[in-house]
Every structure is written in C-alpha cells, then in structure tokens.
Amino acid sequence: MKLFDKGAYLIGGTEIIDETTDAQAAIQAKTGKAVSKEAAKEQTIAYGILKDHNTSGNMENLQIKFDKLTSHDITFVGIIQTARASGLEKFPIPYVLTNCHNSLCAVGGTINEDDHMFGLSCAKRYGGIYVPPHQAVIHQFAREMLAAGGKMILGSDSHTRYGALGTMAMGEGGPELVKQLLNRTYDIAMPGVVGVYLKGKPQIGVGPQDVALALIGAVFANGYVKNKVLEFVGPGVSNLSADFRIGIDVMTTETTCLSSIWQTDNEIKDFYDIHGRVEDYKELNPGEVAYYDGMIEIDLGEIKPMIAMPFHPSNAYTIEEVNANLMDILADCEKKALVSLDGAVDFKLTDKVRDGKLYVDQGIIAGCAGGGFENICAAADILKGASIGSDEFTLSVYPASMPIYMELVKNGSAATLMETGAILKTAFCGPCFGAGDTPANNGFSIRHSTRNFPNREGSKLQSGQIASVALMDARSIAATAANKGYLTPATDLDVNYANPKYFFDKKIYENRVFDSKGVADSSVEVKFGPNIKDWPKMSPLPENLVLKVVSEIHDPVTTTDELIPSGETSSYRSNPLGLAEFTLSRKDPAYVGKAKEIQKAQKAVEAGSCPLEAFEEVKPVMETIRKTYPDVGEGNIGFGSTIFAVKPGDGSAREQAASCQKVLGGWANIANEYATKRYRSNLINWGMLPFLIKEGDLPFENYDYLFVPGIRKAVEDKTEEIKVYVIKGDEMNEFTVSLGDMTDDERDIILKGCLINYYRSK
Known part of the structure; x- marks a missing residue:
C-alpha cells in the first residue's frame, strides 16, 4: 500500500501522475491538452455529486440537501422529538426508521418496544418508512431499498456508507438530520477528495474486511x-x-473520512437489477483528467488476512504476523490496555496462548460489515463438514437482513453452518455496540463487525469486568472456527468456494415494512411510552462564563463509547436525563456527580435565585473574579462544566455523546483536536463551545475553575483567540483558547444555546 506525499492526477481512470513530478507536462503529453489543477478537481466523481446537491451556489462553502434520510431505534426518537419541538409537520424527503439496535427488547421493561411504537406512529403521522425489528440492519436495508446512483443519503449512524453503490452517504449526529427535516441544509466547506486506486485481484480466502483493516491501519493515526x-x-x-x-466501503468510517464514493460498472448495475431497481443504477467514473488531494494505491493481490487487535480497528496486523510474533504482540496489547483501561482491571491476552497458538473464545459474523450474503456463504463453504467443537469457542452468525437469511436457508448455507454448532440469529446490530453475545470475563472474541473499542463488546469496567474484541474477516473467522478456536487465516485452507448467486425476494418487506409513500396523516396520534421525554429547557450563552473542569482525559483518543457507553444504556436514549446518568460512567465515574454540583449554580441563575447560595463552592471563585472584573455578576454570568480530552469523538455519530454533557450543565469541551467532524458538530448543535488548546499546553488541572470573560461577544465578533483565566485561590492565570472555523449559523446556534432554541427563534 502506498500513500502519496502530495496530490495526484488520474488519467483516463487508469494512470496516476504524481503531483511531485512535472505533472502538467506529463498530462499534456498523455492527453494532448493542458488541464489546470482547479479544472481537474472538478472531474472527480465526488465533486459532481456534491455540486448536484449544493444549494449555496458556491462550491467552496456547500449547503447540501440530501435525497433521503435514515435512522435506527437509538437515534430516531431524539431526532423526531427535536424536530417536533422545532415545528415539524411532515417529513419533506423519504425518512426510514429502522429498528436494529434495541431489537431484543431485553432490558428496561417496555422501553424499547415503546420506542418502536413511537417510530411507527411517527412514520404514519409524518409520512415515513418503518422497518420492524429483526427485518434488517439499517445499512443493509438502505443498500437493498434506498441507495441510488448519484444520490446522497444522510444517516444518524456513523457507518452510513453506500459509496460502492454510487451513493454518497454520510453519518452524522441527530441534529444534522433535524436540519434536513426542517428543510435546512448541511453546511460544510468543500472537503478534500482522496483517491483510492485499486489494482490487482484479492487472493482466494482474502475478504473485504482484510482490505479495510489494511487501509485503516495505514491512514488512521496519520490523519x-x-x-x-x-x-x-x-x-x-x-x-x-x-x-x-460494500464490505470495504462500510469500514471507511474507521479511517475518519467524511464519506466515500466508488466508480460503478455492470457489477453494480446487476446489484440493482437483482433488487428490482435497475433504474436506480448510474454509471459513475472520474473525468479524463481528475485531480485528487491525496492518493492511496492498493495492490489487492498483496493483501493478506488481517486482524485488528484490541482496542481499535487501526491496531492492524496480518494474522501471519500475529502467529509469528505472538507473545510480543499480545504483550504490546496488554501494555496499550494500561492506557485505554486506566489500569481499572487486570487485562491479559498472553494467557490465551495454548501450545504456542492463540486460542479465541468466540467468533461472530454480524451486522452491516459481516452479515452480507457472500461473507456468510464463504464461511459456510469453509466450515462445510467441520465442527466448531464442544470447548469454550462459540460461533454466532447474524445475516444482515431477512431476505439474506431466507436465501441462505434456500441455498443450504444456513443448514451447513448450523450443523457445525454455529448459531444463526436474526438481523441485529448488538454485537457491534455491546448488546449481544457479550463474552465471559477475560474472554477474547474475533468479529467481522465494525469496531473493537474498549467495552464495545458489552463488559463493564466499573464492575471489574473486561473482555476484548479483535476484528477479522468472516473467512478467517470461519477458518478459526474450523480449527476449533485456534487463530487461523483463511488462506491456510484449501476450500472450494461455491459462490452461489443471490436472489432477492422483496415479499418479506412488502409484507412487514410500513411505507407511507410520502403521505403524511396528521390524524395519527404519536404514541409516547413513559420513558420518552422531551428535552429540558436550555439557556442561551451568557455574557460571561464560569466553568469547572470535571473530567480530564489524557488518552491519545477518546471514543464516543467512552463519553456515553453503548450496550444496555441504549434503552434510555429516548430519555435525555435518564441517559445522562451514564455519561463517562466507564471512563470517569465521578463525572456525573461533579457536573451536577456546578449545575446547581446555573439552575439557580435560571430560577432567578442566588447561585452562590445554591452552590457555595463558587463563592471564593466569584470573589477572585470580581477583583479584576467587578461588573461580573447578576444577569451576565453563567455556570457550568467542561471536560478536557486530547482528541475526543472518535467512533459513533451518536449525538448523545454531546447532549448528555449538555443536559448535565456542560458548556464546553476543551481539546487539542476533535477526532471527527460529526462529534464537533454535535457539540455545536447542543450549544457547547468546542474549544481548542495547543498540544502540550495545559494550564489547568481537573476540578479547577475557569473564567471566560466576554464569551458571548467573542463568539459574536468571531474572535480568534479567546481569553480564559484559571482561578487559583486569589490568583487568575491567563491562557487562550480558540474555536476553529465556524459558520455564521453555527455561531448563532451556540449563542441561542442549542439547535432547538435556534429553530424556535426562527
């Protein structure tokens, strides 16, 4: 795999000309004409699709309107509640509500099914599409029924990626979908476009997850x-x-890219034809001379079976490397765990070595990444006539949709797998976020799923539990299962792959999916369960701000799973205050209590009473502030919490990573950088200041108080460097932060206090 140092031109879709060479002369020699970089940038597939969807008239600053929206059952309630509070009357474009995260209705009493009934009633009232539990995971339904060439889809799940089908799709936090529901736009500067130049052909036994993990390993850390x-x-x-x-494409989320798109051909046309939608196919190719801001060259024939060791998809090795350097790599994982897990539990992998080989406890093939038809058929071919054994090792397979499941039954692959001792289950995203197949304590699971962050498999550090996940392709998981749990690459086995043809039967969806055809029925009453709560009132940004640092995180990257854990907490995602009780519970259990303490002062301000009496700890803080700023006080001051993290927001698009901090009184995050655009957008949409501070410059400590004078005016005036003071007894020590690039609308949202307030003001 090669990463170009600079940009590159692609000639005729087949020949790369490195920008470091005399590119213009080479282009003219090849094509007979001169092409400027600016003109060549407009010849990418991405540029054409973005241009078609941009409403600003300015391709430097885009205002995108999407063709379709999609959400699942831990995001759609909050999105629709926010939109309803902002004046929603009808879904203006197709909006699909799938139910693939809280499908099991296993915890929380009636909570999960109440959310599903809320979704069905909203699909009827506002004119949407409702996919019942167990029918399909969100992204498989979108591939089968929504994607279309040259179109754009916005989803409230980070793995919203349909680029292989010619659809540019993005995963964002819920507020960005709210904007689309209210006929607003997705505002973003024109993104850079990086070419991924594929050549060669994969070895037999190598699957899409192998290519994806190799790519993630090459580009995640260097940005x-x-x-x-x-x-x-x-x-x-x-x-x-x-x-x-599709299997490669869905994993591009883990590179931290914004979106993806692929050139299309008859293979993709056949996909649409199989699904009865050939009219949605569009041939997409770059122009004769296209310029890319970066270029990644991948020789598919050189890719070997891969494994991403705990605790990140970028911690990637070839399986061959792991088996050859087993104790060294496992010891390195244990060392990294000391940072990721803060030493909260005794994490061991070296004890998984038996007779010089790595033994795993569990294999799972699931979800939007692993649950595809070809992956499961290949696993069945590998396991045909084998047994997974009667020891600790287990194997679970989750087809990504009921049509896939039915075809596996018809062609015999389901029976082949079940005969081995494997378990087939219905379409469910649980193994990807910690709500299904949680291993035993100290268990080690290999999964063809999307992520392997700490506790993503469902264990709880706060209860002394730890298990871990490594990501692998379905083929090597099946090879390991055939070897009864000993780590084995699929290329080690001589397998006759049948490659059966896929037949899609849409009758299942016709029989079970509610499709309003875009017709809203205002006579339908929205169904509310007792756990579905409105967002609490949120105040506008005050003139001056007192912040207490209530959590300080020095991990290289902080994931959204650590900010708001996944798993059983998802049952409370329709209850903002209920869910907020879990904020940072696995990373910093003291956070919630500390945030609530300083929030007492803000609640007193909002109630018109004295904040110094409500929370006496701020009295000496205000005394110190008033020595320098005597006019700061009643009517012009706000109180709240902030956290510091080096690089927060990697992972899920879930808005709750920000909103949970907000409803507990959070006014800001302070970071060296934000891991993803979507997390920073979530902070802004919930009225939180995304402060930036230079790396290595940390003038405060956990539980210090910070004073930000004139913060409202600084936001209004677009001040680049914002003055902040650390309160240390009688002293105020000055430092500066910045907000980075922000649109006028983003500044207005922060000034109003949140997106809901922003829309109400309109």
Missing part, C-alpha cells in the same frame, strides 16, 4: 483522510463483487 471523501477508482475495482466493495 491522511480525516474529514475527506474517499473515491475508489482503478482497474482493481472491476475485480471485486458488489458485496466485496
């Missing part, structure tokens, strides 16, 4: 593609099936 669009081109694309392309 090569952060917030950019990945555009897959080159002759190697034609050597991949539609399912293979």
Whole structure:
C-alpha cells in the first residue's frame, strides 16, 4: 500500500501522475491538452455529486440537501422529538426508521418496544418508512431499498456508507438530520477528495474486511483522510463483487473520512437489477483528467488476512504476523490496555496462548460489515463438514437482513453452518455496540463487525469486568472456527468456494415494512411510552462564563463509547436525563456527580435565585473574579462544566455523546483536536463551545475553575483567540483558547444555546 506525499492526477481512470513530478507536462503529453489543477478537481466523481446537491451556489462553502434520510431505534426518537419541538409537520424527503439496535427488547421493561411504537406512529403521522425489528440492519436495508446512483443519503449512524453503490452517504449526529427535516441544509466547506486506486485481484480466502483493516491501519493515526471523501477508482475495482466493495466501503468510517464514493460498472448495475431497481443504477467514473488531494494505491493481490487487535480497528496486523510474533504482540496489547483501561482491571491476552497458538473464545459474523450474503456463504463453504467443537469457542452468525437469511436457508448455507454448532440469529446490530453475545470475563472474541473499542463488546469496567474484541474477516473467522478456536487465516485452507448467486425476494418487506409513500396523516396520534421525554429547557450563552473542569482525559483518543457507553444504556436514549446518568460512567465515574454540583449554580441563575447560595463552592471563585472584573455578576454570568480530552469523538455519530454533557450543565469541551467532524458538530448543535488548546499546553488541572470573560461577544465578533483565566485561590492565570472555523449559523446556534432554541427563534 502506498500513500502519496502530495496530490495526484488520474488519467483516463487508469494512470496516476504524481503531483511531485512535472505533472502538467506529463498530462499534456498523455492527453494532448493542458488541464489546470482547479479544472481537474472538478472531474472527480465526488465533486459532481456534491455540486448536484449544493444549494449555496458556491462550491467552496456547500449547503447540501440530501435525497433521503435514515435512522435506527437509538437515534430516531431524539431526532423526531427535536424536530417536533422545532415545528415539524411532515417529513419533506423519504425518512426510514429502522429498528436494529434495541431489537431484543431485553432490558428496561417496555422501553424499547415503546420506542418502536413511537417510530411507527411517527412514520404514519409524518409520512415515513418503518422497518420492524429483526427485518434488517439499517445499512443493509438502505443498500437493498434506498441507495441510488448519484444520490446522497444522510444517516444518524456513523457507518452510513453506500459509496460502492454510487451513493454518497454520510453519518452524522441527530441534529444534522433535524436540519434536513426542517428543510435546512448541511453546511460544510468543500472537503478534500482522496483517491483510492485499486489494482490487482484479492487472493482466494482474502475478504473485504482484510482490505479495510489494511487501509485503516495505514491512514488512521496519520490523519491522511480525516474529514475527506474517499473515491475508489482503478482497474482493481472491476475485480471485486458488489458485496466485496460494500464490505470495504462500510469500514471507511474507521479511517475518519467524511464519506466515500466508488466508480460503478455492470457489477453494480446487476446489484440493482437483482433488487428490482435497475433504474436506480448510474454509471459513475472520474473525468479524463481528475485531480485528487491525496492518493492511496492498493495492490489487492498483496493483501493478506488481517486482524485488528484490541482496542481499535487501526491496531492492524496480518494474522501471519500475529502467529509469528505472538507473545510480543499480545504483550504490546496488554501494555496499550494500561492506557485505554486506566489500569481499572487486570487485562491479559498472553494467557490465551495454548501450545504456542492463540486460542479465541468466540467468533461472530454480524451486522452491516459481516452479515452480507457472500461473507456468510464463504464461511459456510469453509466450515462445510467441520465442527466448531464442544470447548469454550462459540460461533454466532447474524445475516444482515431477512431476505439474506431466507436465501441462505434456500441455498443450504444456513443448514451447513448450523450443523457445525454455529448459531444463526436474526438481523441485529448488538454485537457491534455491546448488546449481544457479550463474552465471559477475560474472554477474547474475533468479529467481522465494525469496531473493537474498549467495552464495545458489552463488559463493564466499573464492575471489574473486561473482555476484548479483535476484528477479522468472516473467512478467517470461519477458518478459526474450523480449527476449533485456534487463530487461523483463511488462506491456510484449501476450500472450494461455491459462490452461489443471490436472489432477492422483496415479499418479506412488502409484507412487514410500513411505507407511507410520502403521505403524511396528521390524524395519527404519536404514541409516547413513559420513558420518552422531551428535552429540558436550555439557556442561551451568557455574557460571561464560569466553568469547572470535571473530567480530564489524557488518552491519545477518546471514543464516543467512552463519553456515553453503548450496550444496555441504549434503552434510555429516548430519555435525555435518564441517559445522562451514564455519561463517562466507564471512563470517569465521578463525572456525573461533579457536573451536577456546578449545575446547581446555573439552575439557580435560571430560577432567578442566588447561585452562590445554591452552590457555595463558587463563592471564593466569584470573589477572585470580581477583583479584576467587578461588573461580573447578576444577569451576565453563567455556570457550568467542561471536560478536557486530547482528541475526543472518535467512533459513533451518536449525538448523545454531546447532549448528555449538555443536559448535565456542560458548556464546553476543551481539546487539542476533535477526532471527527460529526462529534464537533454535535457539540455545536447542543450549544457547547468546542474549544481548542495547543498540544502540550495545559494550564489547568481537573476540578479547577475557569473564567471566560466576554464569551458571548467573542463568539459574536468571531474572535480568534479567546481569553480564559484559571482561578487559583486569589490568583487568575491567563491562557487562550480558540474555536476553529465556524459558520455564521453555527455561531448563532451556540449563542441561542442549542439547535432547538435556534429553530424556535426562527
């Protein structure tokens, strides 16, 4: 795999010209004409799609309107509640509400099914589409029924990626979907476009997850593609099936890119034809001379079976490397765990070595990444006639949709898998976020799913539990299962892959999916369960701000799973205050109590009473402030909490990572950088200041008080460097923060206090 130091030109879709060479002369020699970089930038597939959806008239600052929206049952309640509070009358574009996260209705009493009934009633009232539990995971339904060439889809799940089908899709926090529901736009500066040039053909036994993990390992840490669009081109694309392309594409989220798009061909046309939607196919190719801001060259034939060791998809090795350097790599994982887990539990992997080989406790093939038809059929071919054994090792397989499941039954693959001792389950995202198949304490699971963050598999540090996940392709998981739990790459086995043809039967969806066809029925009453709560009132940004630092996190990256844990907490995602009780519970259990303490002062301000009496700890703080700023006080001061993290927000698009801090009185985050655009957007949409501070410059400590004078005016005036003071007894020590680039609307949202207030003011 090669990462170009600078940009590159692609000639005729097949030949790369490195920008470091005399590119213009080479282009003229090849094409007979001169092409400027600016003109060549407009020849990418991504540029054309963005232009078609941009309403600003300015391709430097985009205002995008999407064609369709999609959400699942831990996001759609909050989104619709926010939109209803802001004046929603009808879904203006197709909006699909899937139920694939809280499908099991296993915890929380009636909570989960109440949310589902809320979704069904909203689909009827506002004119949407409702997919019942167990029918399909969100992204598989979108592939089968929503994607279309040249279109754009916005989803409230970070793995909203349909680029392989010619659809540019993005995963964002719920407030960005609210904007679309209210006929507003997705505002963003024109992103860079990075080409991914594929050549060659994968070895037999190598699957899409292997290619994806190799790519993630090459670009995550260096930020090569952060917030950019990945555009897959080159002759190697034609050597991949539609399912293979989809399997790579969905994992591009883990590179921290903004979105993805692929050139399309007859393979993708056949995909649409199989699904009865051939009219939605569109051939997409870059122009004769296209310029990319970066280029990644991948020889598919050089990719080997991969494994991403705990606790990140970028912690990638070849399985061959792991088996050859087993004790060293496992010891390195244990060392990294001391940072990721803060030493809260005794994490061991070296004890998984038996007779010099790595033994795993569990295999799972699931969800939007692993649950595709070809992945499962390949696993069945590998396991045909084998047994997974009667020891600790277990294997669970989750087809990504009921149509896939039914075809696996018809072609015999389901029976082949079940005969081995594997368990087939219905479409469910649980293994990807910690709500299904949680291993035993100290268990080690290999999964063809999307993420392997700490506790993502469902264990709880706060209860002394730890298990871990490594990501692998379905083929090598099946090879490991055939070897009864000993880590084995699929390329080690001689397998006759049948590659059966897929037949899609839409009758299942016709029989069970509610589709309003875009017709809203205002006579339908929205159904509210007792756990579905409105957002609490949120105040506008005050003139001056007192912040207490209530959590300080020095991990290299802080995931959204650590900010608001996944798993059983998802049952409370329709209850803002109920869910907020879990904020940072696995990372910093003291956070909630500390945030609530300083929030007492803000609640007193909002009630018109004295904040110093409500929370006496702020009395000496205010005395110190008033020595220098005597006019700061009643009517011009606000109180709240903030956290510091080096690089927060990697992972899920879930808005609750920000909103839970907000409803507990959070006014800001302070970071060296934000891991993803979507997390920073979530902070802004919930009225929280996304402060930036230079790396290595940390003038405060946990539980210090900070004073930000004139913060409201600073936001209004677009002040680049904002003055902040650390209160240390009688002293005020000055430092500066910045807010980075912000649109006028983003500034207005922060000034109003949150997106809900912003829309109410309109």
